[in-house]
Amino acid sequence: MSTENTNHAQERAEILAEALPYIRKYAGATIVIKYGGNAMTDAALKEGFAKDVVLLKLCGMNPIVVHGGGPQINHMLEKVGKQGEFVQGMRVTDAETMEVVEMVLGGSVNKEIVSMLNQFGGKAVGLTGKDGHFMKAKKLFINTPDKNGVDIGQVGTIDSIDGTLISGLAEKGYIPVIAPIGVGRNGEAFNINADLVAGRLAKELAAERLIMMTNTPGILDKEGKLLTDLTPKLVDDLIADGTLSGGMLPKIASALDAATSGVKATIIIDGRVPHALLLELFTNAGVGSMILDA
Numbered sequence: 001m002s003t004e005n006t007n008h009a010q011e012r013a014e015i016l017a018e019a020l021p022y023i024r025k026y027a028g029a030t031i032v033i034k035y036g037g038n039a040m041t042d043a044a045l046k047e048g049f050a051k052d053v054v055l056l057k058l059c060g061m062n063p064i065v066v067h068g069g070g071p072q073i074n075h076m077l078e079k080v081g082k083q084g085e086f087v088q089g090m091r092v093t094d095a096e097t098m099e100v101v102e103m104v105l106g107g108s109v110n111k112e113i114v115s116m117l118n119q120f121g122g123k124a125v126g127l128t129g130k131d132g133h134f135m136k137a138k139k140l141f142i143n144t145p146d147k148n149g150v151d152i153g154q155v156g157t158i159d160s161i162d163g164t165l166i167s168g169l170a171e172k173g174y175i176p177v178i179a180p181i182g183v184g185r186n187g188e189a190f191n192i193n194a195d196l197v198a199g200r201l202a203k204e205l206a207a208e209r210l211i212m213m214t215n216t217p218g219i220l221d222k223e224g225k226l227l228t229d230l231t232p233k234l235v236d237d238l239i240a241d242g243t244l245s246g247g248m249l250p251k252i253a254s255a256l257d258a259a260t261s262g263v264k265a266t267i268i269i270d271g272r273v274p275h276a277l278l279l280e281l282f283t284n285a286g287v288g289s290m291i292l293d294a
Contacts (some may be wrong), residue, residue: 019282023199027060029208030170032263033111034251036068037215038214038273041071046116046185049213052277053175054122062170064220065117065124065203066179068194069109076100088249091170093153093191101191102128105179113177124175127165129182130189134162135197137182137190163204195233199254203261210258211280213271218289219244219252232256243254259291266291 129135137156
């Protein structure tokens, strides 16, 4: 082996050795990952994400993946001649849209993620809230600046989650991959924001970390500067002054609820960064904003 190759190999070995304290720290820990944004659509990022999740599992952690699929839903809605509509970051979901949501989230998107994780050596299992009725939902009404109690169709909020199904799969060596579809009292499907599902699941499982992958570097101030360490009080102030708004609100609400309900840390990371998960968990570099309960 040439000197150059030897040096390169030594550098890789040093990187692996530096990860040891973090691997030890998170051994046996539950890590709930909200998977979304460009990391779901860019081919190289998708492959990198799958490899990272499988590596976490092989290192003794219990990764749980909750995925979105907004762009894929929009693409399918366009194919059938429907325009996506949102209220306060929530998708308006009539009966026809719900059929598309189930087909895309519970079908093509979920199975693609499961297949890719299995391709790289994981044992992934795809689920929606209808499986074992583990995620029960009720209709969500939205309050807007103009009106309270706005009906946006088959959009749900979580009534209850039975975490034993998910934890049982994880303990048996599987990687659960969850589409954010809940089931109502009469068996009807509800579209639930994936950020809310990830946050509630992390809370129910007393997860060590809730990691949300986004298309932004994290939480930014009004000047666009990344805020790396936050408390619930600071986040509330950012919402009050309008710094945080729109599609970030469900994500922030979920992150806050988790951070104040037993999840040790909630981290919003930039999913556009290759191997963002490994950078966040196995190095001291970090690639986003961490919310810790003060």
